[in-house]
Amino acid sequence: MATSARGGGEGEAAAGGGGGGGAAAEMEVEAYRRLFPVAYFERHLRESVRLDARPLASPRDTSVALGLVGSADGSALVKFGDTTMVAAIKLEVMTPPAESSDEGSVAVEFYMPPICSPTVRPGRSAEVAPVISKQLSDVIMSSGMINLKDLCLINGKASWIAYLDIYCLNADGSLFDAALVSTVAAFTHLEIPLVSVSDDGRVVTVPGELEGKTKLPLVNKDKRKLMLNNVPFSLTCGLHKEHILVDPTAEEESIIETFVTVVLDTLGRVVSVYKPGGSVLAYTSILKECITLAKRRAQQLRNILNESVSAMEVDKSS
Amino acid sequence: MRAMGMDRLDGRNANQMRPLTCSRNLLHRAHGSARWSQGDTIVLAAVYGPKAGTRKGDDPEKASIEVIWKPKTGQIGKQEKEYEMILKRTLQSICLLTSHPNTTTSVIVQVVGDDGSLLPCAINASCAALVDAGIPLKHLAVAICCGLSETGSVILDPTKVEEQKMQAFMHLVFPNSPLAVLPEGSSSKHDEPFEHGIITSVTHGAMPERGYFNCLDRGRAASAAISEFLRRSLQKDGS
């Protein structure tokens, strides 16, 4: 929804002329921001500050809360500033295909319901939603975060399919990064229900109180948590002229044209370097800097996630 | 598998691309068209426009580019949507969008054959089709696919079978070296020349950081050859 600047010069003149003070000046600034977003943005950059007063290399406040969706087997709510994601995992049983009889599977879907942004209308899904779904499932698979063999129940007969559904409740930029953190957090929270096989060969859950009482054989007594290896975390950097801005907001995304998303896993491997076009060319030095920034961010996200896990455990024990 | 100069299934060496062909102006109703092939990967691109008006939500002060991806068979899924978006953003970055404000240029990409390196092939085809349609461009773009094996060796332009065997593979797009007009923000600021900057990078599979930069170097070197091929082929048709 970018309205491009019609030449910075006149815009600045307009803002300068309206410095009378008080509410009128406030109005002028707001009008200037709307009418000449690029000039307004660049004037901030000249002072090395962003529209929301962040320094260029600072991500927004990030919070993770686990287990908010009661009807799911694993869930998480993630906030990057105002960007909000809810991820929930529901486990269902499937017959694994013959070529991977000892593996389960993960089905990822990213949704942008109309509540998340003024640009999304009901009936027509947002253009980026399927692209983010695809990227998420690529990253989950190529990082090897989940060993699909852990999702096997009975070799050749039954395995879990984890339906991971991520809803964007508020779209304020860096959607992929927030969605990936919510994905990791939901898998961290995932509790696999205890199941047994009924007489007709179907897999059924065993409620907690019946454990030990049921005659049916328990299938997954010691496979109730998913081990996560090589957890991936990502960082999106916006490139504007010679500046690198991490974790851009929606307003910044409408002005900046070039983005680099770097995904790194726990081993420090590069899972993805994603730069779809854009007017700024990424030279090796810029890419190296983005990777360095992503490393720092990955460490930070790992700490935030660990804190949320211990916070949940405290909740449970009290 | 031999470490040095390992031969590939089709007898190429690691640094060798499949034979390239490019022909333009094949479709009569389109304003521009091109067929690009790299071995058995073949893509036909058609360009219509610029047509009046942009879609709601697009900036009317700039030209808008619309990409429609037609797979060889079947319906379009998430993969094709992703290709459409990457292609659209890549083409937007090479077009002079301000010269035709409030217009839409449609690029229709028809996959004729897919034997690996599909996205780079489509980008090369679209770029040639844009030239054929006479859409003003800042510079050309050349795309290449690099594969990285477990041992860290790099191969160029992998086939579908090779893509699956690789630890990781990536699609890279570079600008071709400018001959006449120096674009804005060019080499002076950076130690590296203009054509070393990356327009697009899309990777699949986890890899060590060093492996990624190795691929960049190899891709860059190969892009000069494709760039040369593209330029020659455009000049030949033009005369």
Added chain:
Amino acid sequence: MATTPMTYSPSQGAERRQKQQQMRRMSQELDWKRSDGRSFHQCRPACLQTGATNAASGSAYAEFGATKVIVSVFGPRESKKAMMYSDIGRLNCNVSFTTFATPIRGQGSDNKEYSAMLHKALEGAVILESFPKTTVDVFALVLESGGGDLPVIISCASLALADAGIMMYDLVSSVSVSCFGKNIVIDPTAEEEACQDGSLMIACMPARNEVTQLTLTGQWSTAKTNEAMELCMDACSKLASIMRSCLKKSANLSS
């Protein structure tokens, strides 16, 4: 992952049916305990909050027991191009559910019926003349469906409209009751709704004592209808005062 195989949830089936039958049997008796320990005429604790999403002009989040709903209001903004000129504004409502809202994974699609009902419930309260030619969009997303979904959506939507500064005659609050044999149970859970004999839902503007919507299903005697309506109206005015204090709180915070 291209083709999704046939899958099923392990928790559905015999166990749940059994539970439901038990619940049914129990509810036929005169005196029984509700699963969450409430008395028959006691509503679930309501948690309301405005400004849940900042991308919208106004928004609200409501949590009634297990039912969780987010409503965003956009506009007044330009109507769709295809729309004819109109002296009064348009109200456009859409309700959708998440795939994980229900115990069995759903499709997460729009709910046309609820969208239409929400529109009808709010239409009478919004002063459409105050935004001619333009459209106000009310979008609701049910994060979790734990019973009494529609009344929660309606109340939450009117709160979001107020948060967006859309002119209304009054807040709309809505409450439903279920009928079990001789008993009337207010604000039922999903479990209770599944085996109710009948239901009654009222959406009203309590300050004006006007009903904007009333739906009734199942068999009701006149006396019981009256009793249920009074129960609902009473609960609605209490809910409205909670909503009002929620708005006041957010107004104080912002000033």
